[in-house]
Amino acid sequence: MNDLLFHGLLTATFVVAGMVKGVTGMGLPTVAMGLLGMVMPPAMAASLLVMPSLVTNVWQLFSGGAVAGLVRRLWPMLVAIVFGTVGGSALLVYIDPAWSGLALGSALVVYALYALWAPALSVPRGTEPWLSPAVGLVTGLVTGATGVFVVPAVPYLGALGLPKNELVQALGLSFTVSTLALAAGLLLNDVFRVHQLGLSALSVLPALAGMWLGTRIRARISPRRFRQCFLLFLVVLGLELAARPFF
Structure with a gap:
């Protein structure tokens, strides 16, 4: 893949992933890992999403004033x-990578x-x-093995009965910690390179642009309908990744 095509794919991936996060409040690493995992090893894809994921999650975390209370309540999970x-x-x-893709797809x-x-x-x-x-330990193992940090933390946080705004912040808190821990794990395994950090940083702008676009779309369409289409897309994408080792 030549450099122009690679950078175009990277930009498009993070615009789409940011847009999904802007509409639904989540999904940037899930979409980015799914799309990038189709053309590169999952370890490299995970390295590239560190900076855009961190910036967008910190933004989400500090969107309200419940941070201290959430940290006190959720620290064992974190x-x-x-x-x-x-x-x-x-x-x-x-x-x-094929079997890592199977884990990611699953x-x-x-x-x-x-x-x-x-x-x-x-x-x-x-x-x-x-x-x-x-829940935190299982989420961490899934995150470490696949680069996706939504299972089972997201369903668990949704079941705590948090008010809507606090739930959004709790998701941002969980995602921020997961992103930093994943970056540390990749560094310890000598995978997270300086040039990848530069590419990851360059991906922040398209991710933020996608988030802005997503918030505009959210104001005009039904988030529930968009979320259903997004999740069906993830099923198809996940099945494709999971099936690769067998063909």
């Missing part, structure tokens, strides 16, 4: 995410199918002390 992600990142680096399908039907879940407050770190 700590477990760090350990799971750093430990699991070796899988993203060292296993065959994670996309599981997340999308859950979100399409979204059974109403509720987590009793008394179970959080033991359930929160367990």
Whole structure:
């Protein structure tokens, strides 16, 4: 792939991923990993999404005033995410890219199918002390192995009964910690290179442009309808990635 085509693909990917995040409040790393994973090893794709994911998630995290309370409530999950992600990142680096793609595709399908039907879940407050770190550890392992940090943290946070604005911030908090932990894991495994950091930083602008566009679209169409189309797209994309080792 020549440089012009590569940079065009990178820009288009992060515009689309940012647009999805602007409409739904999530999905930038999921879309970016899915699209980039079709043309490059998942470890390289994960390296490229570090900066745009971090910037957009920090923006989302500080969109309200509930940060301190959320950190106090969710810190066991966040700590477990760090350990799971750093430990699991070796899988993203060292296993065959085809099988890493299988893991990524499976994670996309599981997340999308859950979100399409979204059974109403509720987590009793008394179970959080033991359930929160367990969810964090599994999320971290999935993040480390696939570069996607939505399963099972997103369904879990949605089941805590948080007000809408606090839920958006909680997602931003979880995603920010996951992004930093993934970057640390890639650094420890000698995968996150300086030139990739530059490419990752260049991807911030198209990601922010996509977020701005997404917020404009959200004001004009039904977010629910857009979300359904997006999730169906993820199912198809995930199945394609998961099927690669068998063909």
